[in-house]
Amino acid sequence: MITQLKDDQYETLLPLLNGLWPGQTPSEWQDELVGFVGDKDAAFFVAWNDDEAIGFSQVQLRRDYVEGSSSSPVGYLEGLYVDEQMRNQGIARKLVEVAEQWAFRRGCTEFGSEVELHNVESQQMHERLGFQEANRTVSYIKTIGGSQMMDCVVITGSSKGLGEGLVESFVEKGIPVIGISRTESATQSGVTSLLYDLSKSGVPLTATEHVWQEIEKIGAKRVTVIHNASVIDPIERVGNLDPDRLETAFRVNVMAPMLMTNSLFQHARGTDVQLTIVNVTSGAGSRPISGWSVYNSTKAAINMHTEVAGLELEQSQSSHRVIAYNPGVMDTGMQETIRSSSADAFADLGRFKELKEKGDLRSPRTVADALRDLLFAGDVTNGEIYLVTDLLEGK
Structure with a gap:
């Protein structure tokens, strides 16, 4: 686990600082760290093994x-250190990635570092982490964010709503898109469209086979898969539910993403393909709503x-990532379906009509761009459920 230190937690760094730069006393380090209290242009990230600090990065x-x-x-990157007994486990890479993500969120598109000329081991580590030598001092620079974070993105439910917004958002940044939908969409440069109805038995696995063939054709090694396809029907009280529509909802919303993720992990096993899975979720997953x-x-x-998949990936120290994304309320066809419900079936109908009337629904493109920027910023936390409101805060 990696966390950003708060101002009152800097004492945690003392043994790590001494490991990287020996020779100073604890009081001298404390005097130096006082200068970082309240500094919004600096951050320290610490890697933990249970409750023991085993490494840090300073940005x-x-x-x-x-x-x-x-x-x-x-x-x-002002400093990077991992305890000698914990090296060669990818910890340094993760410490650098969270530092890059912090910098990217503050408007940076480049990330620098330097090492002494005689420190060949550190030079080799920088080059493994993607830095390019800038001078023989030795100074390093690398671009952060953008297309270097992925070679292609797979989007289900790509023909309308948030899916359509996601396609536009990634294509705009030059990322090849493999779109899956049950209806035809307009031909676009950079988009491979696959027609599959994920509510049908056996189709999610067939679609995954086709997707993997396309991934291999592109030669992609860093692949993001966004499980966006979803249905809100049936909106009805228990006792009045249509069995066929109920089954369809579970096939599309649950079975399809789980089956496809499972199959993609199997395909990626033994290859150097790194998967980032994004499950599009909703606030409805954490609070009961009458009729829903x-x-x-x-x-x-x-x-x-x-959450379980993320936990398992962390336990196995996998390079794959699984997260969820809550896009909030958007002005999409799903909202139209909600507003067309009967008041008897859906007690909160009035509130959703009011959101539309007041113009409080975000556009799918705004929500899509927020997810794209999160993914471009670098490493995401396994099992985390990201909220669009948090990502748009301050924008």
Whole structure:
């Protein structure tokens, strides 16, 4: 686990700082760390093994010229250390990734570092982490965010609503898209459209086979899969539910993403393909809504699937990631379905009509861009459920 230290937690760093830069006394380090209290342009991230701090990264925004850079500010790796007994487990890479993500969120598109000329081991580590040598001092620079984070993205339910917004968002950034939908969509450059109805038995696995063939054709190694396809029907009270529509909802909302993720992990086993799975969820997965027993249940199920899969990946120290994304309320066809429900079946009907009338529904493209920026920013936390409101805060 990696956490960002708060101002009152800097004492945790003392043994780690001494491991990286020996020679200073604890009081000298404490005096130095006081200078970082309240500094919004600096951050410390610590890697933990249970309750023991085993490594850290220090990142700072540099606004003066950074060797090899072409922008400002530049995120700068001021320090990186992992306890000798815990090395070669990918911890340093994760510490750098969270530092890059922090810098990217503050407007940086480049990330710098430097090492001493004689420190060949550190130079080799920087190059493994994607840095490019900028000068023989040795200074390093790398681009962060953007298309380097993925080679292609797979989107289910890609022909309308949030799915359509996601396709536009990624194509705009030059990311190849493999779209899966049950209805035809307009031909677009950079988009491979696959027609599959994920509510039909056996189709999710057939679709996955086709997707994997396309991934191999592209030669993609970093693949993001967004399980966006979803249905809200049936909206009805328990006792009045249509059995066929109930079964369809579970096939699309739960079975399809679980089956496809399971199959993709099997395909990726033994390869160097790194998967990031995003399950699109809803606030309905964590609170009961009268008339929504089916939708509530399917989203609660996909939330738990996300958390368990994330836990398992962390335990196995896998490079794959599984997260969930709550897009909030959007102006989509699903909202139209909600507003067309009967008041008898759906007690909160008036509130959803009011959201539309007041213009409080976000556009699918706004929500899509927020997810894209999260993924471009770098490493995401396994099992985490990300909320669009948090991602758009301050924007």
